[in-house]
Amino acid sequence: MSEAATEHREHPRLYEIRIKGHLDARWADSFEGLTITLEEDGCTLLTGPVIDQAALHRLLRKVRDFGMTLLSVNLKQGNPHE
Amino acid sequence: MSTPILTTKLYVPPPRRGVIERFRLIERLNDGLYRKLTLVSAPAGFGKTTLVSAWSAGCAQPVAWLSLDEGDNDTSRFLAYLSAALQTVTAHQSSVAEMGDGILGSFQSPQSPPVELLLTNLLNQVTTAPEPFFLVLDDYHVINAEQVDSAITFLLDHMPPQMHVVIATREDPDLPLARLRARGQLVELRAADLRFTPAESAEFLNQVMGLKLSAENIAALETRTEGWIVGLQLAALSMQGRSDSASFIQAFAGSHRFVLDYLLEEVLQRQPEAVLHFLLQTAILDRLNGSLCDAVTGRADGTALLEVLERGNLFLVPLDDQRQWYRYHHLFAEVLQTRLMDKHRLQVSGLHERASLWYEQNGLPAAAIHHALAAQNFERAAGLIELAWSAMDISSQSATWLSWVKVLPNELILTRPVLSVGYAWALLDNGDMEACEARLQDAEWWLNTSGHREERPEIPATEMVVVDEEVFQSLPATIATARAYRALALSDIANAVKYAQQGLRLTPERDNIRRIVATSLLTIAQYAHGDVEAADRSLSDFRADLQNAGSISTAIGISFVLADIKRARGRLHEAASAYQHALQLAASQGEPMPVGTADLYRGLSALYCEWGELETAAQTLLMGKKLGEQVPLTGWMHRLCSAEAQICAAQGELERALDLLNEAERHYVRSPLPDVQPVAALKARIWIRQGKLSEALAWGREQGLSADDEVDYLHEFEHMVLVRLLIAQYKHGQADGGILEAAGLLERLLQAADASGRIGSVIEILILQALAHEARHDISRALVSLERALTLAEPEGYVRLFVDEGAPMDALLREAAKRAIASDYMSQLRAALGHTDARIPSTQLLIEPLSERELEILKLLSTDLSGPEIARELMLSLSTVRTHTQNIYTKLGVNNRRSALRRAEELNLL
The missing domain is CATH 1.10.8 (Helicase, Ruva Protein; domain 3)
Structure with missing residues (x-):
């Protein structure tokens, strides 16, 4: 609760979105700003700063629209610049 | 509706070749015939559209299809398409544009268009559908507008039994699914059901x-x-x-x-180079046809390649029977676009640019604007958006238009006065008054050619840009009218009048719609200012014009305001004929009754109430109440409760009246139509009648009312209640000086009302003057005022205005009777005050006459026969007899057998 309440526009947060299957590098453009990491268990991690909740939901909508299987969404840390 | 309906959105995609039959799923979809909603909810690529379209093709019932897209988040556009889709199965000809004709309706609630009203009208059409049918909403996941979700919820709650909805979506919609599920009204097909076994x-x-x-x-x-x-x-x-x-x-x-x-x-x-290139380049298009593809790719083989793709099962979905328009399977298109961005990023804006050009040349402005914005060619987009404005504003798609213009860089808008004014109107429609004025001033800066322009550093030092020359010519009129609307919404009557007149003067004769808007604003402003004679004149002419032009529903909406104005002029009979005339017009339209018919009954009821015919008033209001429930107009509950309260008060049920007024207060919705009898003042008036002076005093303080106030029409009613309070206080020995202040206030009120020809007010003020003199035992001066009031009131048959003042009025009338003032009329008034020496003949017939069958049953009700015996006598079932009996009670305005018989006797029905 306090996480969301103190969220501020100038301080993007680092999120980690886990997708089933290995994504090609060309998806980087669609998930701009996120790093694509392929994991050994056959999953893909999209990691990077997300400016706010609205931006996060936009990313999740892309996951939905590309027919990808969403496994988890994690907040890595409050401020990537810290 | 000036933006064309793309019929491809209503086209049921034909079953694809190479699709297997899925009987288990088809059967579940068929179950939807016994439920309200079928939800097909699964991620992209699970064959939702394919399944539902295959089912549609073999479905025994008609299917109305609507493929949704992002644009459908604009509620008015969504409703237009919904209506068009439903027309494909109900074959009903009237359109949403026609239903939305209520320009006056939009004045009644500028910020929330009466969506439920439009939906109710739609549902009334649907009820005429001869057989069960399905409405399919495909790609519902694109909807993120709450208003559209509520519209669908409303539809599900109110649709007739022959209608069933199928929704295909990538995510569960925001509809009351749990409730539908619990009531067994939902069929669900989810990913687990859809995936291939x-x-x-x-x-x-x-x-x-x-x-x-x-x-x-x-x-x-x-x-x-x-x-x-x-x-x-x-x-x-x-x-x-x-x-x-x-x-x-x-x-x-x-x-x-x-x-x-x-x-x-x-x-x-595995695709040849040409096909691969074609796929990537055309992936930016929502819809494809040969010519458009050629424009985008710069080649000439679009039609041939589309055929290749269709034959090769490459995810191409036909959008019509002629094989002209296609779209890619959404998931396929989305993935192709990411590849295009990855490999040919620099080409992308050029592709959009060419698509925009093609759409412009082919007369499809919305798509042309979409691609111009996607190409980030804002200059081009600005020009197209400017050209689209006048048509879109009229069809009230201002939300879509606003969403385009908001994407443009501000410097571009600042140099384009037409865009600025369009922006201002769109902001008005969305209730943003301040931002609106700023945009109007931006436009005016360019129109000011006197050479004395103020310094506006934020306006780019370039030439003004005008694309729509015709609209540019009418800008002065449009700006003035926008200001009139804004002023009225802010209750600034003087400016509303000034600007509406200016707007009207500047609007060319042939521009009908803008003249309607300006005229309506002017008249409402005149009315709010109390200039009822002028308002009456202009509105009467205007109504005749509208009727001649065939705009019946607007004419009906106008009649309701016109009758209010005539009432204020003290012309009760003219008001009654205005209502009746409009009711006839409404009846000539057939079912469903046009918007605002309920308010006509309400207005008529108030007249009967004033004439002392309380039974008829109550029955008439009941008719309005029934209609109002079918077609709930914004603020209706407020007006209904307030009207009911006044009848109750006239019947002496003061506590019930207060309850109703409290309820009316809860339903109050602010509107540009003047609120001439505020609920708080009506309550205070009842408190005074009850002797609860401290409550009434608190009201006066809260409203900041004082006998020294300047008088104006919008506060006239409150001031008259204040006078009653001052008289009551004087009589209770609470404030001796107040009575003189009241006299002064009355004098000023009388002058103002007299000057504007508000005879209804004049009579009431004269009555109050008489009561003020009576309170000070100055009977002869009281009778002078009363006599003038009686002379003015007699031809119009006012009763309650006198009778509601109770005992002191009774005493004054007795005095007047001794001096033989207006004697016939006097006995009528005294009868209403409870004296039985002169009964008013009840000539009033029932609003809704009893049918032959009901008369027959009524006669039997007057015998000793019981219900079952009556049923046997007439060879009807008991429940039929009960239904008839209930109808008889409703029409007579009673709720039991004994009062029905008494009422029937009064009306000579037996």
């Missing part, structure tokens, strides 16, 4: 695609794709004509790559 995979791969795969290989594919249909389709396409299917499957099964990445790569690699 092993048997279906086998049938698809081997029989439909002719691949001859072993059971082991099929199982491997099934496992790897998890029955995801788009995956299996791509796999099949990759293997067609390949001899080494087994090794392909092995490699695929052993890979961790995202199914779509792996397989699409395979499929695309």
Whole structure:
């Protein structure tokens, strides 16, 4: 609760979105700003700063629209610049 | 509706070749006939559209289809398409544009268009559908506007039994699913149901695609794709004509790559260069046809390539029977776009640019604007948006227009006065008054050619840009009218009048719609200012024009305001004929009754109430109440409760009246139509009648009212209640000086009302003057005022205005009777005050006459026969007799047998 309440526009947060299957590098453009990491268990991690909740939901909508299987969404840390 | 309906959105996609029959799912969809909603909810690529369209093709019932897109988040556009889709099955000819004709309706609530009203009208049309049918809403996941979700919820709650809804979506919609589920009104097909079973995979791969795969290989594919249909389709396409299917499957099964990445790569690699290029370049298009594709690719083989793609099962969906328009399967298009961005990023804006040009040349401005914005060619977009404004504003799609203009850089808007004014109107429609004025001033800055322009550093030092020359010529009128609207919404009457007049003067004769807007604003402003004679004149002419022009529903809306104005002029009979005239017009329109009919009954009821015919008033209001429930107009509950309260008060049920007024207060909605009898003042008036002076005093303080106030029409009613309070206080010995202040206030009120010809007010003020003199025992002066009031009131038959003042008025009338003032009329008034020496003949017939059958039953009700005996006598079932009896009670305005008989006797029905 306090996480969301103190969220501020100038301080993007680092999120980690886990997708089933290995994504090609060309998806980087669609998930701009996120790093694509392929994991050994056959999953893909999209990691990077997300400016706010609205931006996060936009990313999740892309996951939905590309027919990808969403496994988890994690907040890595409050401020990537810290 | 000036923006054309794209019929391709209403086209049921034909079943694709190479699709397997899925009986188990078709049967579940058929179950929807016994439920309200069928929800097909699964991620992209699970064959939702294919399934529902295959089911539609074989469905015994008619199917109305609507493919949704982002633009449908604009409620008015969505409703236009919904209406068009429903018309394909109900064959009803009237359109939303016609239903939305209530320009006056939009004044009643500028910020919330009466969506429920439009939906109710739609549902009334649907009720005429002769057989059960389905409405399919495909791609519902694009909807994120709460208003559209509420519209669908309203639809589900109120639709007639022959209507069933099917929703296909990638995510569960924001509808009351749990409730529908619990009531057994929901059929659900989800990913688990949609994915191919092993048997279906086998049938698809081997029989439909002719691949001859072993059971082991099929199982491997099934496992790897998890029955995801788009995956299996791509796999099949990759293997067609390949001899080494087994090794392909092995490699695929052993890979961790995202199914779509792996397989699409395979499929695309197998396409000839020309096809691959075509796929990537045209992926930016929501809809494709040969000519548009040629424009975008700069080649001439668009039609031929589309045929190749369709034959090759490359995810192309036809959008019409002529094979002109197609679209890509959404998931396929989305993935192609990411590849386009990846490989040919620099080409993308050029592609959009060419698409925009094609759409412009082919008369489809919305798509042209979409692509111009996507190309980030804001200059071009600004020009197109400017040209689209006048048509779109009229069809009240201001939300869509506003969403375009908001994307433009501000410097561009600042140099374009037409865009600035369009922006201002769109902001008004959305209730943003301050931002609106700023945009109007931006536009005016350019119009000011006197050479004395103020310094506006933020306006770019370039030339003004005008694309729509015709609209530019009318800008002064449009700006003035926008200011009138704004002023009225802010209760600034003087400016509303000034600007509306200015707008009207500047609007050319032929511009009908703008004249309607300006005239309505002017008249409402005149009315709010109390200039009822002028308002009456202009509105009467205006109504005649509208009627001649065939705008019946606007004419009806106008009649209701016109009658209010005539009432204020003290012309009760003219008001009654205005209501009746409008009711006749409404009746000539047939079912469903046009918007605002309920308010006509309400107005008529108030007249009956004033004439002392309380029974008729109550019955008439009941008619309005029934209609109002069918077609709930904004603020209706407020007006209904307030009207009911006044009848109750006249009947002496003061506590009940107060309850109703409290309820009216809860339903109050602010509107540009003047609130001439505020609920708080009506309550205070009842408190005074009850002797609760401290409550009434608190009201006066709260409203900041004082006898020294300047007088104006909007506060007239409150001031008259204040006078009653001051008289009551004087009589209670609470404030001796107040009575003189009251006299002064009355004098000023009288002058103002006299000067504007508000005879209704004049009579009431004279009555109050008489009461003020009476309070000070100055009977002869009281009678002077009263006599003038009686002379003015007699021809129009006012009763309650006198009678509601109770005992002191009774005493004054007795005095007047002694002096033989207006004697016939006097006895009528005294009868209403409870004296039985002169009964008013009840000539009033029932609003809704009893039917033959009801009269027959009424006669039997007057005997000793019981209900079952009456049923036997007439050879009807008991429940039929009960229904008739209930109808008789309703029409007579009673609720039991004894009062029905008494009422029937009064009306000579037996």
